[in-house]
Amino acid sequence: MNLLKMACALTLGVSLTACGSSEVVTRAAPLSSTTANIDYSVKNFQPTPELLTAEAMQAAIVQQINVSQINVNVPTSLKVSEANxxxxxxDIVWREDPIGDRHAQVGKILKDAMLQGTASFQGSVPIILDIQLVRFHALSEKARYTVGGVHHVVFDMILRDAKTGAVLSPPRRIETDLAAFGGQQAKTAEANGQTQKRRLTNHLAEVIRQQMVKPAGYENASLGFFQLVNRI
Structure with a gap:
């Protein structure tokens, strides 16, 4: 069952009522551990009566749904690599920000992207989007200034009822890749404001938008050899 069907069912009032009531919007809430206790494992997922199974038209989600809260969790167990x-x-390779808390840095990129990608959903039915990072591979300095490669990001997502907190969708793992510039192409892109951070933020925003509105969800691109290396 894809997320579109479940989210659209929300708009039809399958499990939510009083859609016109005012909601406290917490989309700008800081990165937190509010999702730390959520089980993102598909094998452990147990359907509940709140799980939505009704089908609806794609337009319904755009017209009715409101992603009123976004939680991003970057587990401290994810290993950071600074090797050049x-x-x-x-699990985390990120160099464009100064050396520091890489978990917080990539978490902010992911949060900014989710905010951007769901900004158009301003309907009356509030839902919560929970995101947990699994992998975030940008380029090392050596790859950035020579051959380039592929930005590889993996995250788990769940939709929840903003009123009750009930889980509305099975956990879904999203894997996404973006061609990463190298050498002169990277320098030219940076000179034009197309930094790794901007490109990744815009890409991830489009990923979550497609995941919410396309019947089959987001479909990753095929990028060849470097993409296969990221699967190792």
Missing amino acids: RYYPSG
Whole structure:
């Protein structure tokens, strides 16, 4: 069951009532551990009566749904790599910000992208979007200034009822890749304001938008050799 069907069912009032009531919008809430206790494992998912199964037209989600809260969790268990190799091992590889808390840095990128990608959903039916990062691979300095590669981001997502907190969708793992510039192409892109951060933010925003509105959800692009390396 894809997220579109479940989210659209929300708009038809399958499990929510009083859609016209005012809601406290917390989209700008800081990165937090509010999702730390959510089980994103598909194998452990147990359907409940609140799980939505009705089908609806795609337009309904755009017209009615309101992503009123976005929670992003970046587990501290994710390993950060600062190794300057073409393909550093680790769960988080990020170099465009100064050396610091990489978990917080990539978490902010993910949160900003989710806010941007769901901004158009301003209907009367509020839902919560929970995101948990699994992997965030941008480029090392060596790859950035030579051959380039692929930005590889993996995250889990769940939709919840903003009024009751009930889980409305099975956990869904999203894997997405974006061609990463290298050498002169990277320098030219930076000179034009197309930094890794901006490109990744815009890309992830489009990923979540497509996931919410397309019947089959987001479909990753095929990027060849470097994409296969990221699966190792």
